[in-house]
Each structure stands twice: as C-alpha cells, then as structure tokens.
Amino acid sequence: MTVSPTDPHDENAPKENWWLRALIGLMLLALMAWAYYMLDLGRYVDRQQIGAHLTVLRLWRAEAGILGMIEFAAAGVAFIVLNVPCALIVLAAAALYGALGGIFLGVLSLNIATILIYLIGRHFGRAAVMRVFGRAMHPVERHFSNRGLISVIHLRLLFFALPPVNWFLAVMNLRLRDLALGTLIGSLPKIVVYAWLGDVLIDKLAYHPDQLHWYSPEVLTPMLAGIVLSLLLRVVDRFWISPRAEQA
Numbered sequence: 001m002t003v004s005p006t007d008p009h010d011e012n013a014p015k016e017n018w019w020l021r022a023l024i025g026l027m028l029l030a031l032m033a034w035a036y037y038m039l040d041l042g043r044y045v046d047r048q049q050i051g052a053h054l055t056v057l058r059l060w061r062a063e064a065g066i067l068g069m070i071e072f073a074a075a076g077v078a079f080i081v082l083n084v085p086c087a088l089i090v091l092a093a094a095a096l097y098g099a100l101g102g103i104f105l106g107v108l109s110l111n112i113a114t115i116l117i118y119l120i121g122r123h124f125g126r127a128a129v130m131r132v133f134g135r136a137m138h139p140v141e142r143h144f145s146n147r148g149l150i151s152v153i154h155l156r157l158l159f160f161a162l163p164p165v166n167w168f169l170a171v172m173n174l175r176l177r178d179l180a181l182g183t184l185i186g187s188l189p190k191i192v193v194y195a196w197l198g199d200v201l202i203d204k205l206a207y208h209p210d211q212l213h214w215y216s217p218e219v220l221t222p223m224l225a226g227i228v229l230s231l232l233l234r235v236v237d238r239f240w241i242s243p244r245a246e247q248a
Helices: 012-038 047-064 066-081 086-146 148-159 163-170 176-207 217-247
Strands: none
Touching (some): 047 086, 047 176, 086 163, 086 176, 148 163, 148 176
C-alpha cells in the first residue's frame, strides 16, 4: 500500500514537518537579524539614543500642550486597533505625561479602541466567525449573553488587553455597555502598574542607566506590586468573579 506524504502513519512525515518548521524558524531569525543590521535598528534601543528621543518627545509635549495629549490619545487608539499591545501605549504615555497621565491616556485609549473594535467586529467580523465555527459558538454566545459584564471583567483581569482578547470580545454576543464597563473595571489595575513602571523605569533607563539595578527601589517596588496585584486578582477571580459567573 502506498502511503501518501500526509498520511499520519508515515513515520517520515513528523520528522519532515519538524525540519520544515525548524528551517522556517531559522529563516525568520536570519531575516530579523538582517533587518536589524541593515536598517540600523540598534540605534533605537541604544541608551543614549533613548535619552535623545525621549528629550525630543518631551519638548514636543511641552510645545503641543493639551493638543499633544489629544494627538497621543488618537495615536494610541489607532495602535491598539492595529493590534499593538496596550501595555506599550501606557508605558509611553507615562514616560511623557507621568504616572497619572499614563493612567488617564491608557484608560481613554483602550476604551475608545475597544468600542471601535467592537463596532468593526459586529459589522464585519461576527458573521464570518459564525460561518466558520457555527454551532460551536452557541454555548459561548449563551455564556456571554447571560454573564456579559462579569465575563468581560474576568477576561480583562486575567489577560488585560491582549489583541486577541480585544477582537474575541468584539464578536461575542455582548452589549456595548457591558463591554465598555467591564473593560474599564477589569483593565484599570494593570494600567496603574504599567503607568507606574513607565513613569519610573523609562526615565532611569534613558538618563541614569548606571543607577538602574534589579534591586533598586524603582525596579523592585513595581515588580513586587505587580506580583501582589496578580495574586490578588487570582484570589478575586477564584472567590468572587468565577462563582458569580457560574451562578448567573
């Protein structure tokens, strides 16, 4: 009996697939290394260059005033819609506008982007998802229909604003009010932590890298706060959010 190349009983198929994946991975690494050196991307991560870029951006912030915050928020919304992680937006906002500014701009950008993603998903993505997954989506739909707000808070606490979560929620059977309020409540704790990190770490990294150590208060305190926050979120999720979601 002749065995086709895709036959699962073919002993050589897994090995060939493994080598193919390894080859593709090496090619991607080589392409990334080539782009890094040919495009001189190292200049963007050099500490002196980080300080220079940060100085330029802060001069722009001072000149732009309130209009600069509006422009930053608009750019943040666009980046989140384009699947740039929200954590990077919050870090950048805090580096320019301080911790409170980072919290404000992070909350504003994420919630506006969430609404836009919701509208895009409802009008262009939901029908396609339902066609592909069909009946498999019905239990998930019922879950979100009955427990919308709690489910959104649950996901935001656990996964924050990862791009897949944003688009997953956009095609669920959710009311916009539940999505917006759940995102506001569930994402706020981690936005606070990222804003704190952005306010402290980026400034040190740009201007005083020699003072930056893993045991320095600027690094250790946010790290410990993040660990404590994660543990608290797990406790809240286990003893408060999940039981209520199951009872709903």
